[in-house]
Amino acid sequence: MPNFTLTDSQQQALLDAARQARGRAYAPYSNYPVGAAVLDESGRIHAGCNVENAAYPEGLCAEAAALSAMVLAGGRQARAVLVVGSGDDGNWITPCGGCRQKLREFGAPELIIQSASALALGPRHTLAQLLPESFGPGHIRAN
Numbered sequence: 023m024p025n026f027t028l029t030d031s032q033q034q035a036l037l038d039a040a041r042q043a044r045g046r047a048y049a050p051y052s053n054y055p056v057g058a059a060v061l062d063e064s065g066r067i068h069a070g071c072n073v074e075n076a077a078y079p080e081g082l083c084a085e086a087a088a089l090s091a092m093v094l095a096g097g098r099q100a101r102a103v104l105v106v107g108s109g110d111d112g113n114w115i116t117p118c119g120g121c122r123q124k125l126r127e128f129g130a131p132e133l134i135i136q137s138a139s140a141l142a143l144g145p146r147h148t149l150a151q152l153l154p155e156s157f158g159p160g161h162i163r164a165n
């Protein structure tokens with residue numbers, strides 16, 4: 023049974039990694055830098071930032087970049103994700119729809135998705151809350 027608890031020190035490490043990644047974001051068009059950090063099944067942390075493009079739809083979200091780093095490092099299961107945006111006080115960042123689906127590929131319904139800003143921690147959700155009744159790898163394997 024996977025462990026989906028997030029200790030205070032793991033959360034702090036995710037926060038540090040995501041904030042550092044946000045500092046490297048390339049977001050000249052939206053001026054909305056984002057950093058994300060994923061905790062994998064081995065307890066390792068993988069970070070990513072958004073990378074925008076003059077051809078706007080070609081931009082990459084921070085969560086997608088963090089998942090790519092996880093896969094490259096051999097990680098295959100996301101246990102927790104922390105996302106740092108600019109919003110706080112009721113306007114907290116949560117992963118976009120496309121990133122929720124990307125997280126679904128490597129995360130169980132209990133995957134923790136923690137929102138944060140540069141200044142504070144925000145709400146915590148599970149993947150099941152943000153992407154209910156989702157389509158995933160099990161549907162393909164059922165064929």
Ligand code: THU
Pocket residue numbers: 049052054055056071072073074081082083084085105115116117118121
């Ligand atoms: N963005 C992310 O990187 N992650 C999110 O969860 C929401 C949005 C990026 C995409 C774009 O570069 C900028 O934030 C504004 O939408």
